[in-house]
Amino acid sequence: MPAIRHHVPDDLLMGYAAGVLPQAFDLVVAAHVSLNDDARVRLAGYEELGGAVLSDLGEAELAPDSLEQTLAKISRMQPTERSAPTGGVFPAPLRKMIGGDASAVKWKSIARGTKQAVLCADGDATARLLYIPAGQAMPEHSHRGTEMTLVLQGGYSSEDGHFQRGDLEVAGQQTHHTPIADDDGEDCICLVATDGRLRFDGLLPRIAQVFLRI
Known part of the structure; x- marks a missing residue:
């Protein structure tokens, strides 16, 4: 795998360690960490720091449903296992959610060969897989919230640089x-999480947005 050049920011990694991110963001961070040795080391540091802070706190009165709340948060967190086995595309947290690798995805066509598969939605936050044919450009857009894009196969370029397998782009x-997906013969597959709808510049993408939930 090529060297990862675009890493998860500290605030998102700390939010993941604390269990306060939406499920969609948890999934993207877990998948990125499983592909990224640097992120895995940083995450271990934040988890150790969190444990130290908790050990220094005094006793506090617990809510009657505190156990249920804690178990619910734990069930939403994704494991930070290592990457997919040789020949696979998806890292372990994503394979666990889908029940298989890329061949198990139930894609829905968007336009011009581009496809998507919505994986989960948690309030305003949604996680989806995006399949972009090599050389294909996505519609020009901005954002109403945060968008996290993790490259799983192939690569793409945008105004923020070039992204390839394991790279994470965080757009605000x-x-x-x-x-624009790389025009090197390999189609691009990304895991994308958003907590706000996109702002498309063109009329047709804005019309399609109603049906595609993006």
């Missing part, structure tokens, strides 16, 4: 870009 409300 100030980001305005047009991702």
Whole structure:
């Protein structure tokens, strides 16, 4: 696998360690960490720090449903196992959710060969797989919230640089870009999480947005 150049920011990694991210973001961070030795080391540090902070806290009165709340948060967290076995595309957290590798995905066509598969939705946050044919450009857009894009196969370029397997792009409300899949013969597959709908520049993408839930 090529060297990872775009890493998860510290605030998202700390949020994952604390268990406060939406399920969709948890999935993307877990998948990125499973592909990224650097992120895995940083995550271990935050988890150790969190344990130390908890050990220094005094006793506090617990809510009657505190156990149920804790178990619910634990069940939503994704394991940070290592990457897919040789020949696989998806890292372990994603394979566990889907029940298999890329061949098990139930894709829905968007346009011009591009496909998507919605994996989970938690309030305003949604995680989906996106399949972009080699050389294909996505519609120009900005964001109403945060968008996390993890490359699983192939690569793409945008105004923020070039991204390949294991790279994570985090786009905010100030980001305005047009991702274009690499034209090297290998189609691009990404895991994408958003907590707000995209802002498309073109009329047709805005119409399609109603039906595609993006």
